[in-house]
Amino acid sequence: MSNYRSIKDHSERGYHTVQLLLTVGAGMIVWSLFTIIDDRRVFAALLVCLAIMFVGFALLAYLRRSIAYRLNQASLAEQERHMLLRDDALTGAMTRRFFLEELQRTLGTPFKPRDATLVLIDLDHFKQLNDSFGHPFGDRALVHVVSSIKQLFPDCTTGRLGGDEFAVIVRDADIDRTRARVRALLDTLRMGRLHEGHTVSLSVSAGAALAPRHAGQAEELMLLADLALYESKSAGRGRLTVFDPEMLSDKRHSRFIERELRAAIYLNQLELHYQPITNDRGSVLALEGLVRWRHPVRGMIPPGDFIPVAERSNLIGTLGEWVFRQACLDIVHFPGCRLTINVSGEQLKHDSFLLMLGRVLKETGRRADLFVLEITETVATGAKPEILRRLEAARSMGFKIALDDFGTGYCGFNYLKTLPIDSIKIDRSYIQGLGHDPVAQVFVSALVQIARIQNLAVVAEGVETEAELILARAAGCDRFQGYHISRPARKEELSWVNESSPMEHALSA
């Protein structure tokens, strides 16, 4: 309950009590008049009643004054609190939540849409500004950007959506006027801020989308304006781009995916499914964790659609950490089995990967030797010394390393001697060619022989039929994975795994 409300309720209770007292007093007077007038007791009673009423009236007058004063104070405090929530403390621009509400109000309803332009504005090179001139200068630059926006867009609403991200709601769809205003903003900012005797010139990138022409809903309009902003940035910054439906083409689509994937990781909308890997007797030795994204609107999005986007942005680190943490939590569902996770080449480019592995193991209380890191052949064969060093380091922590999709890359058998790996997964295309393709047959049996010498386990991937399983077994593969054994599934659907995975097999995986 707000302070204002509690004062109001409290005061009203006091007020009503006094009112009740006065009513009782008045009642007693009426009662006295109706009883015997010449009675002395009646006279005394009348005096008492008059005294009560006098005190009551005095109290009431006091209460009235005090209530009015306290209500006034509380309402001022309420306004202040609202302003603190609504306005960003540094720049005075509206905070994100209030801005989005205001945007939706401005756009009206689908039956009664109103014209508006949403302009997203990002300060260019903000990080470098902070790094080179210090945070106080960065703060001053942000304040300057907002005051310049407010000056040039006087009848509009300005919001701060994030660190250096601002937005303006213009209450018309006159794009020429908006263009002129953004040009003026760029000119003003170019004149710069003074820093230790030097003028530091500022610049912004802007993207605009029009309502209801491009979109009628606040969130959608934001996404479209963001695409336009992205375009401004890739075209060299310091400019305004207006949204164009062309921007929704496939390549640009990745911008949507990136944005939504970030939210999906944050909102825990990803799932880790598991696919069993068995030995030749059908016992499950390990399970491969395969990430799934169940999008609330687009349905299930396969990893092939979003892993490359995550790799191109800096999201792959966050995604990889989510996957490993989930695997650590889920491993208790599969006693006696190892879990394998896929690691992208991008993750291996930074030492933070090893730190992440150590941190998550510590947080979840798991042992590294229960996990296998799968890296693709292309990553391994083209690996720079520092990547190999990280693989060695992961191995010395206790992780096993598997070479995934072997045969799709350079296929260098020579590499197998030097790479720090424990098993090889032969790509599905070779397993499916075993029945009819002599190249596949020669390739698989050569690989199996080399693996035996090197003491590496060989996993046949993508086994789809009983015939493929028999052929892969005959070719010398010792582990099997594929739809014929089980499709990837949620851990709850794989309860049968525990019954068929004796502990003794697990540690040989």
Ligand code: C2E
């Ligand atoms: P992968 O590591 O080679 O995983 C095997 C893929 O083959 C999986 O596809 C799996 O569902 C599919 N598969 C398994 N058995 C069969 C079969 O019998 N027939 C056919 N046609 N396909 C089979 P999925 O889940 O779509 O994953 C595709 C790729 O995405 C993975 O290939 C892996 O490279 C990548 N990926 C998946 N999860 C992750 C992850 O958590 N992190 C990273 N970095 N990459 C991941």
Ligand code: MG
């Ligand atoms: Mg894999």
Ligand code: MG
């Ligand atoms: Mg594979």
